[in-house]
């Protein structure tokens with residue numbers, strides 16, 4: 639029996655099933671890898687927003703990680719909602735020195751404007767988490783939070799990438815989806831530059847986009863793809879998932895992981 643590549647998500651739960659670890663595990667299933675999870679927080683959440691959030695103790699995060707890594711083994715890691723400065727530091731310590739690729743989605747606030755990370759965690763994200771990242775995947779709101787830059791153009795994305803790379807990730811993927819026009823992302827390691835473009839789908843049901851993209855990148859890296867290959871394939875996958883996003887509940891529905 640062939641053993642599939644194993645990918646670990648370190649992230650929060652979305653009870654509505656559209657984002658967080660639920661999106662991560664669905665993405666991993668769709669892309670043919672074995673998904674595993676270290677839960678950092680539980681949210682009471684639906685298509686209308688986040689109604690409540692509870693973080694787990696750092697000890698519970700450490701224990702889940704050790705259980706998975708010591709027995710099953712991991713070929714790539716993705717981080718999402720980390721809730722607090724303490725959990726950011728805990729996860730960064732666990733991942734420091736890991737030989738496998740780490741995709742960091744620096745999750746700050748949800749599309750509904752709900753905080754998924756304490757404001758006091760900014761320093762830990764910059765100085766502890768980003769340095770352990772193989773790829774960091776901020777959107778433009780997260781870029782503003784991390785660097786203070788308000789990006790309004792593709793040239794601005796280039797400057798943002800330089801500032802994000804200065805925090806230490808090997809690659810920065812600046813997601814320009816919040817700009818007008820095509821959905822344009824910039825992937826760079828400071829030397830190579832890859833502009834990834836996809837037509838904008840006029841679909842408001844995009845809940846879970848960031849989680850899905852980061853998980854798809856981690857899945858590709860676990861399969862042995864290079865970073866540019868993994869990001870290109872992940873962008874194609876998430877573009878299809880957005881195009882097939884569907885209404886659920888009274889608010890913003892999820893992207894479709896199984897399109």
Ligand code: PLP
Nearest residue numbers: 650657658719748749845846847
């Ligand atoms: N809920 C959880 C647990 C998440 O991890 C995230 C994003 O990472 C979200 C919600 C936000 O999802 P979106 O902004 O796509 O609605």
